[in-house]
Amino acid sequence: MTTIYDVARVAEVSASTVSRVLNGHSSVDPDLAARVRQVVLDLDYRPNAVARSLRRQRTSLWAVIISDIGNPFFTSLVRGIEDVAQEAGFSVVLCNGDEDPEKETRYVTAALAERMAGVIISPSGRPALINRLTEAGMPVVAIDRQPHGVAVDTVLVDNVHGAETATAHLIDSGYRRIACVTGPRRISTAVQRLRGYQQALRAAGRSAPEDLVRYADFREDGGYRAMASLLNAAEPPDAVFVTNNLMTVGAVECLVDRGIAVPTRCGVVGFDDIPWAHLVRPSLSTVAQPTYDLGRAAASLLTERIANPAKASSTVTLRTTLRIRESSVRSLPDGQPAAGAGGPARAR
Amino acid sequence: MTTIYDVARVAEVSASTVSRVLNGHSSVDPDLAARVRQVVLDLDYRPNAVARSLRRQRTSLWAVIISDIGNPFFTSLVRGIEDVAQEAGFSVVLCNGDEDPEKETRYVTAALAERMAGVIISPSGRPALINRLTEAGMPVVAIDRQPHGVAVDTVLVDNVHGAETATAHLIDSGYRRIACVTGPRRISTAVQRLRGYQQALRAAGRSAPEDLVRYADFREDGGYRAMASLLNAAEPPDAVFVTNNLMTVGAVECLVDRGIAVPTRCGVVGFDDIPWAHLVRPSLSTVAQPTYDLGRAAASLLTERIANPAKASSTVTLRTTLRIRESSVRSLPDGQPAAGAGGPARAR
């Protein structure tokens, strides 16, 4: 492997000069610089990033620790992060936390050990992990989920408001026993979306009975089981608000398996879009998140934090959008079956 | 940040001893070792992986450069890789090549600069990239796609056979004008699956007319446009074999938009499963790949290659499985509409 000394020798300059040419921190005689650059090309010299990192005490790598690589919500997020990172001269490495605290811990450890430049994480619960990062002086941005009791830059959506809007829409559509399938109590997102659901019911003068609420794990199977449990109740719901995309898929599967027609016998609104939502029959009404922009916002916060480690931490909240499709509209005022945006004759 | 010297000083030993205790390469007096370990805990000492990598001239990171993080085919693959990597003591960083040669190049450069321990890549075409890696002595495994003219460990599925089976199934179902939507000519996977399609037609004594073949980009939009182009032909097909999952989704969308009933007026078989295939109506027949095992196989090859850089390169080929669902079965022998595995009353 060719080193900076090989380049220096062939170009007949010192290693310092080569370093200066490559990093442009100090001015170098143009002729020398040209000679160096030519030799770099000739020898196909590639600076050793490991040595550079050791010397500079920082790398140009960001760790993005997401909680489930299989969830399409995160893929768009990652694109947003990557685009900003590249502009700022960082490379992004993805770490699949997999909603598994142990895996997540391993990746946090790795990010620390590799002295990465920063971390963007959607924490699956434990505030201790975030603390380990911040205490080590690692620039951190939390995304999608609000860590408890830790001052850290955070990017969220208006979970309460989004859930409220979705639930209000179900009420307006004429559903009367509206259930909610939400995520683990330790995850802020699950709690906030449940709260929005409850507020909407109260605002409409309804009670928010606990027997219509289920706590699952944000996964497909969890959604399926929660829905099954709701349907087995003495008085089953006639609509359900599900607080993430994978659980929504599970809930719909359950309804299909039991032959319960959507939206006629049971209305459904999910949180997070799912890909190919338009291919699913009935097409699913969802609270859509600006995932790409969430990624961009997180990345921007991280670059700022890296540039200025002392600045006060901030929270950015982005707006959600209710996308009404078929699964939540029982009928139009004139009595015809609904065909909302994204309906059978969906526009491309 | 506490260093190995801090630990050495407090434990009243030399830095070498601390290193030996931590790495276990050489035996150390049990009492000393215990003392060192205690100090490590007390000080919360974390070895600097950057310094270690510089000194050892290798890291414990694998780069996994996948061609599209949004394609669920890869997510399961990644899990397989991660599981094996962890057993072997490596961490996996994911790089999203995004079917974009420029991005891919950047990540290959980064993997080289960071002196990563190895690379698993699904190359989006350019053999030059693989060459850059191997010439630099980087252990490499190609996955999903066969690089041209480069001797490198590779993990594939039996693309020709899988495509042949799928096409034969369409023939057996009574379709007569069977089209094929395949991927870019530069990607081996696209070529092989097309060849399987052609072989099946010839084996059935049919010609394989070029006007029923379309080359697209392995993405949803490409599949949509290819299908549209087929339907605009003078003699449109009555069935289509699509060589990857995202294009299959696009093709079905196109059929839905034009009101062409599947499988009645047009049969469809795709390659690669798609998630929630069971929620899509009609449910899609596909050639399923053992994605998790593909990942495991690639990771195993990489560990072997790292352990023995001189060994001859090998190719592992895994079998695919045809999953017949609704989209490819026009009717049962008795004339009733089909309800295959994964049909409306799908078993969980």
Added chain:
DNA sequence: CTGTTAGCGCGTTCAT
């Protein structure tokens, strides 16, 4: 079994 010494490849002083 342990400590001393050296050097991985760079970037950054400090002189000149």
Added chain:
DNA sequence: ATGAACGCGCTAACAG
């Protein structure tokens, strides 16, 4: 504007 010297933190070679 340039070069010499040093050290980032660690592990491997060598002595003892």
